[in-house]
Amino acid sequence: MDLAHAARLLKGVRDATLSGQRPHVLPRPVIGDSWGRMMLRGVDPDHDIRSRLLTEEELAERRHGSPLVDILPVLRDALVSVADAAHHIMVVCDADGRVLWREGSSAVLRKADSLGFEVGADWGEGVVGTNGVGTPLVVRRPVQVFSAEHFVQTHHPWTCTGAPVTDPRDGRLLGVVDVSGPLQTMHPATLALVDSVAKLAEARLRDRHVTALDRLRAVAAPVLARLAGRAVAVDAHGWTAAVTGMAPMDRVTLPKALAAGRAWLPSLGTCLAEPLPGGWLLRPQDPKDGTEPLAATRLVLDVSSPRHWTLAVLGGARDWTHDLSPRHAELLFLLATHRGGRSASGLADDMFGDPARTVTVRAELSRVRRYLGGLLAHRPYRFHEDVDVQVLLPGIPEDLLPHSLAPAIRRARSVAEP
Incomplete structure (x- = not known):
């Protein structure tokens, strides 16, 4: 690849786009969408903006509280030596886009300092524009940003490749691992490498979760053996470790702040919750096997944030708020905009542009019904x-589920009203 020619071509594409003209070659969709968000947010394309760095105390607190600290050895073993040899650096950021760790080529680290790409800096997309940290956080998939694909001109001598890392227990976005370096050192295989390492790190977190469930199971087994009736032991995220007197289940949806005593859960009904080391013992008190519908008159689907979405079930004695996964946020938004209903094939067409992909849709909506019931x-x-359904939309149309590639949601962004 002629890197200099490619950089000049992309600069022409960027300049035409920013001036409101249609370029001869369109930017990649992930880059074009990001540029659109940046222009609406008023990010300066010609001058970089330096965020306030975290203090040493703030940085130490974020590092200590981040689950990413447990997978740093995996990231270092897989990426640092490669990055150093290729004149790159490895950067690990949290879900807010704050740089928590940097390692790699000392010469490149000094160049990164000149851009404000420092430990403690905020490299969220809304601060520094399209880049290999902030953009993967928004779209929730690996992204390589090459030269003038960066929105801010001062970043054009760089190529950045980032992949998000999610918590396998609840799908929560933990942060991004990024490999960045001078334009001349770019290699097309970097995207596949960084994505593979992010998946390896998630697998390590999954192994740790399995080990934690095994410990909880060892604690819960003798307790369950002494109980009559139905009971289930779950970890803090609702994953089942042991069960007695009822059909096995993978996971129980828990409220954000579960406390000891009586609690109501969508899938189990009224339960007695008792703390266990590493989790909870739940003893259903309702004989209806948890099939009762939620007592509610209103649903509030909040998709106003580009990275965090919730569904609130309101109007009864059992108000409930549930954090949504990216896929569930997409499906519930589509159903909220089609109050007359959608078939599985219609939703598959909305989601994937392929009405035959009904198996995925049915499987995901089966999971949704576990916490929405009737x-x-x-x-x-x-x-x-x-039930009255209210949808809270973002102020900027491009911030409507920006991770989504669903054709129906991409169309909704183009017609959404602030």
């Missing part, structure tokens, strides 16, 4: 007609 009907899939 509020979500099927044949066709729809919200119950007696």
Whole structure:
């Protein structure tokens, strides 16, 4: 690849886009979408903005509280030596885009300092524009940003490749691992390498979770053996370690702040919750096997944030707020905009542009019904007609589920009203 020619071509594409003209070659969709967000946010394309660095105390607190600290050895073993030899640096950032760790070529580290790419800096997309840290945080998939694909001109001598790392227990976004370096050192295989290492790190977190569940199971087994009736032992994220007197289940949806005593859970009904080391013992008190519908008159789907989405179930004695995964946020938004209902094939077409991909849609909506119960009907899939559904949209249309590639949601962004 002629890197200098490619950089000049991309600069022409960027300049035409920023001036409101249609370039001869369109930017990649992930880059074009990001540029659109930056222009609407008023990010300066010609001058970089330096965020306030974290203090030493703030940095230490974030490092200590980040699950990424447990997978640093994996990231270092897989990337640092490669990055150093290739004149790159490895950068690990949290879910806010704050740089927590940097390692690699000392010469490149000094160049990064000149850009403000320092430990403690905020490299979120809304601060420094399209880049290999902030953009993967928004779109939730690996992204390589080459030269003038960076929105801010001062970043054009760089190539940055980042991949998000998510918590396998609850799908929560933990941060991004990024490999960055001078334009001349760019290699197309870097994207595959960084993505593979991020997946390896997630696998290590998954192994740690399995080990924690095994410890909880060892504690819970003798307790369950003494109980009559139904009971289930779960970890703090609701994953099942042991069960007695009821059908096995993978996971129980828990409220954000579960406390000892009586609690109501969507999948189990009224339960007695007792703390266990590393989790909870849940003893269902309702004989209906948890099939009762939620007592509610209103649902509030909040997709106003570009990176965090919730569903609130309101109007009864059992108000409930649930954090949504990216896929569930997409599906519930589509159902909220089609109150008459959508078939599985219709939703598959909305999501994937392929009406035949119904298996994925049905599987995901089956999971949704575990916490919505009778509020979500099927044949066709729809919200119950007696429930008022409110959707909170972002102020910037491009911030509507920006990770989503679903054709219907991309169309919704183009017509969304602030």
